[in-house]
Amino acid sequence: MVQTIFSDTIVALSTPPGAGALAVIRLSGPAAIEITATVFSKKGLLTAPGHSLHYGTLRDPETSQLLDEVVVALYRNPRSFTREDVVEISCHGSDYVVRQVLALLLRKGARLAEAGEFTKRAFLHGAMDLAQAEAVADLIASDSAISHRVALNQLRGGFSQELRALRARLIKFAALLELELDFGEEDVEFADRSGLALLLAEVRGVVGGLLRSFELGNVIKNGITAVIAGRPNAGKSTLLNALLREERAIVSAIPGTTRDFIEDEVSLEGIRFRFVDTAGLRDNPADEIEAIGVSRTRQRVRQAALLLYLFDLTEVTPAEVRSEIEALTEGLHLPVVAVGNKTDLASPETQASFMAAFGRAAQPVPLVLVAAGPKQGLDALQTTLLAQVRGSDLENTASATIVTNVRHARALETAAAHLAAVQAGLDTNRGTELLAADLRHALAALGEITGEISSEDLLTSIFTEFCIGK
Numbered sequence: 001m002v003q004t005i006f007s008d009t010i011v012a013l014s015t016p017p018g019a020g021a022l023a024v025i026r027l028s029g030p031a032a033i034e035i036t037a038t039v040f041s042k043k044g045l046l047t048a049p050g051h052s053l054h055y056g057t058l059r060d061p062e063t064s065q066l067l068d069e070v071v072v073a074l075y076r077n078p079r080s081f082t083r084e085d086v087v088e089i090s091c092h093g094s095d096y097v098v099r100q101v102l103a104l105l106l107r108k109g110a111r112l113a114e115a116g117e118f119t120k121r122a123f124l125h126g127a128m129d130l131a132q133a134e135a136v137a138d139l140i141a142s143d144s145a146i147s148h149r150v151a152l153n154q155l156r157g158g159f160s161q162e163l164r165a166l167r168a169r170l171i172k173f174a175a176l177l178e179l180e181l182d183f184g185e186e187d188v189e190f191a192d193r194s195g196l197a198l199l200l201a202e203v204r205g206v207v208g209g210l211l212r213s214f215e216l217g218n219v220i221k222n223g224i225t226a227v228i229a230g231r232p233n234a235g236k237s238t239l240l241n242a243l244l245r246e247e248r249a250i251v252s253a254i255p256g257t258t259r260d261f262i263e264d265e266v267s268l269e270g271i272r273f274r275f276v277d278t279a280g281l282r283d284n285p286a287d288e289i290e291a292i293g294v295s296r297t298r299q300r301v302r303q304a305a306l307l308l309y310l311f312d313l314t315e316v317t318p319a320e321v322r323s324e325i326e327a328l329t330e331g332l333h334l335p336v337v338a339v340g341n342k343t344d345l346a347s348p349e350t351q352a353s354f355m356a357a358f359g360r361a362a363q364p365v366p367l368v369l370v371a372a373g374p375k376q377g378l379d380a381l382q383t384t385l386l387a388q389v390r391g392s393d394l395e396n397t398a399s400a401t402i403v404t405n406v407r408h409a410r411a412l413e414t415a416a417a418h419l420a421a422v423q424a425g426l427d428t429n430r431g432t433e434l435l436a437a438d439l440r441h442a443l444a445a446l447g448e449i450t451g452e453i454s455s456e457d458l459l460t461s462i463f464t465e466f467c468i469g470k
């Protein structure tokens with residue numbers, strides 16, 4: 001048995017509310033088993049070993065009213081999720097039964113758990129670090145193979161181990177620098193400066209890689225918004241329909257009829273794409289409504305993470321397409337995929353000239369040729385879209401650590417800035433004191449991710465985002 005921090009016992013419904021075959025009510029704390037024993041029919045719960053299951057009935061001892069037939073799972077400190085004594089009561093999943101059981105357990109001395117309190121206790125008792133605790137929430141929310149894999153890797157401590165290893169090496173150096181400071185005036189150098197420079201370069205490389213992975217991590221977690229833009233009648237609505245495989249957008253042969261934005265989500269290999277269809281772009285808007293549509297299109301492009309620029313192969317030249325893309329993305333860093341539509345109408349010569357023109361450009365924009373109407377070339381388009389989002393990084397998502405959490409990304413940014421300062425300090429022979437201070441800041445930022453360094457405010461903000469019962 002380990003010393004635990006809390007003297008009260010918490011209880012909550014751990015399965016989603018609403019009718020279901022089963023509901024699981026979880027208790028955690030020093031009195032979890034005792035409280036359960038007072039309402040459970042089967043004797044011997046108090047002395048039963050951990051990791052055991054018990055079938056019986058729940059009864060209100062005051063009224064003798066029978067509530068339900070249940071299975072009780074027993075876990076003993078420290079071999080439980082929270083490291084406290086934990087009881088999980090599986091009862092029938094009716095709201096009424098659940099309310100009755102919860103009310104009974106509250107009367108017997110349990111307290112209703114706050115949001116995330118089970119996971120918070122697990123963290124505070126050292127069962128997991130902060131990054132792992134956050135991964136619990138991610139895992140529960142994961143909705144694709146990729147997001148699941150990333151969350152599971154984090155939950156199992158992959159990310160934490162990487163960070164701990166980095167910190168451990170930096171701490172060694174920080175300690176040597178602090179030692180120099182203790183010796184004050186005597187001008188001793190315990191910490192080998194060239195060794196520190198090497199270590200710094202390596203650590204900055206790792207931190208930089210983790211930061212870059214956040215771009216992808218964010219996409220995995222939150223999806224990506226891709227705007228489909230192009231002249232009226234290029235086939236934007238048709239393409240959106242084809243991508244969504246349903247007749248959602250209004251397709252019309254009159255130019256400029258897509259006046260509002262239509263958007264929907266498709267999951268391509270586990271990455272959620274939010275496609276937004278926009279009104280047609282043209283230089284001289286035919287009417288005011290269209291003009292509003294055009295300026296909103298530009299606004300949408302500014303907010304997008306990816307631009308699909310669609311054009312009718314039979315209507316424009318490669319040079320026109322390039323200048324339209326340039327005008328639309330001026331001042332933006334945004335991946336673009338050019339999509340030439342209506343291959344069923346365009347001559348092979350036209351298609352070949354587009355391929356050649358786009359391949360030759362100084363800054364190549366990937367070009368895909370499709371026929372959105374008859375749904376040709378869509379697989380190649382999807383492959384290109386995925387490649388744009390993943391870069392080369394996603395090839396090894398199975399093994400690589402990918403940062404998906406904004407809080408982690410911010411902490412890594414802070415650490416990177418302080419590590420850069422240490423580097424600058426080394427380069428200019430700055431005093432030990434300043435080096436040590438920057439190193440301390442960098443260490444603190446890295447420590448915040450796993451919670452080796454944490455504040456009550458930070459914990460509160462993290463765990464209140466959980467649902468009750470987690």
Ligand code: GDP
Pocket residue numbers: 230231232233234235236237238239250251252253255256257258280341342343344345370371372373374
């Ligand atoms: P938007 O204004 O860019 O949204 O264009 P629409 O999707 O409304 O399409 C304009 C017209 O082009 C419609 O009549 C479509 O049926 C037609 N169209 C779209 N894609 C293709 C295609 O691949 N081949 C042919 N032949 N026609 C297409």
Ligand code: ZN
Pocket residue numbers: 235236237238250251252257258277
């Ligand atoms: Zn349209």
